[in-house]
Amino acid sequence: MTKINCWRRLGAVTAAALFLSGNPSSSGQGSPGIEIKQHARSVQPGEVVWMEARSPQPLKKLEAAAFKRVFPFYPDNTGLHWEGLIGIDLETSPGAYTVELLGMQDDGTALKLTRTLTVKEKRFVTRHLKVEEKYVTPRPELLERIREESERLRRIFASVTPERLWRGAFVAPVPGSPSSSFGSRSVLNDQPRSPHSGADFHAPTGTPVKAPNAGKVVLAAELYYSGNTVIIDHGFGLYSLFGHLSGFTAKEGEEVPRTKVIGYVGDTGRATGPHLHWAVRLSGTRVDPLSLIAVLAATTTTDKPGAAKPQQANDK
Numbered sequence: 001m002t003k004i005n006c007w008r009r010l011g012a013v014t015a016a017a018l019f020l021s022g023n024p025s026s027s028g029q030g031s032p033g034i035e036i037k038q039h040a041r042s043v044q045p046g047e048v049v050w051m052e053a054r055s056p057q058p059l060k061k062l063e064a065a066a067f068k069r070v071f072p073f074y075p076d077n078t079g080l081h082w083e084g085l086i087g088i089d090l091e092t093s094p095g096a097y098t099v100e101l102l103g104m105q106d107d108g109t110a111l112k113l114t115r116t117l118t119v120k121e122k123r124f125v126t127r128h129l130k131v132e133e134k135y136v137t138p139r140p141e142l143l144e145r146i147r148e149e150s151e152r153l154r155r156i157f158a159s160v161t162p163e164r165l166w167r168g169a170f171v172a173p174v175p176g177s178p179s180s181s182f183g184s185r186s187v188l189n190d191q192p193r194s195p196h197s198g199a200d201f202h203a204p205t206g207t208p209v210k211a212p213n214a215g216k217v218v219l220a221a222e223l224y225y226s227g228n229t230v231i232i233d234h235g236f237g238l239y240s241l242f243g244h245l246s247g248f249t250a251k252e253g254e255e256v257p258r259t260k261v262i263g264y265v266g267d268t269g270r271a272t273g274p275h276l277h278w279a280v281r282l283s284g285t286r287v288d289p290l291s292l293i294a295v296l297a298a299t300t301t302t303d304k305p306g307a308a309k310p311q312q313a314n315d316k
């Protein structure tokens with residue numbers, strides 16, 4: 001049977017679940033015409049998984065539903081080749097998880113493919129830090145401010161801009177490599193706190209911080225815990241947060257290209273010394289920024305920095 005015939009048959013069995021191999025990096029053998037590939041550093045908490053679908057006929061829409069979240073996919077200008085990023089939150093328990101690829105064919109017929117992601121255990125280190133007591137037990141009159149700021153961040157990360165603003169690979173915002181502190185369980189002044197959801201780059205105060213990819217600045221403000229903070233919305237539910245800046249040049253509402261300076265390294269807020277805290281959220285999941293850099297560097301082909309903006313499907 002040819003691929004086209006398989007495809008027509010798929011249309012007849014609308015929304016049939018097609019079980020593909022969950023083997024990372026393998027293609028979806030046995031699928032009726034649609035080939036699925038994935039790439040990740042590892043399938044573990046805090047990692048980004050890149051997935052691509054190649055279809056013999058154009059699709060109008062494709063997205064992945066996994067971990068009770070939605071991850072939008074984006075097409076090339078033919079609608080035959082789609083890519084997307086799936087985030088595995090850093091507190092995901094090991095186990096087998098279903099990824100549903102939900103799409104729509106040109107004639108409006110729904111499409112559903114199912115794939116399994118087997119998340120392996122990851123052991124994060126525990127780090128004991130000494131910080132000013134006011135950051136461990138804030139004064140009661142500060143609690144309202146802290147609650148409002150955390151609600152503001154929650155609302156930002158929960159919103160999905162229905163357009164992809166980033167292109168190609170992500171670059172590190174400051175020179176050098178970060179300490180591998182992503183996901184570490186923090187104990188501040190002997191009190192356990194939520195896991196560290198960013199990568200810390202140690203750099204002198206005043207080092208320029210560059211946008212790791214294009215996007216829109218949705219927050220540039222002084223927050224209690226993260227000090228001077230800038231958040232870039234890269235679109236499609238992908239966000240970068242930069243904390244502890246000595247100052248920022250970015251303005252809320254500003255569109256920034258990759259490598260535009262948005263601020264400077266500092267030690268404002270709850271910091272033990274000058275460093276850049278870079279956190280990434282992908283459809284609400286807390287993922288390692290280095291995983292995002294690695295996965296896109298390995299899979300980016302035609303979508304290189306500076307390449308023409310790919311055409312988006314009309315309903316995006």
Ligand SMILES: [Zn+2]
Pocket residue numbers: 196198199200276277278
């Ligand atoms: Zn940090």
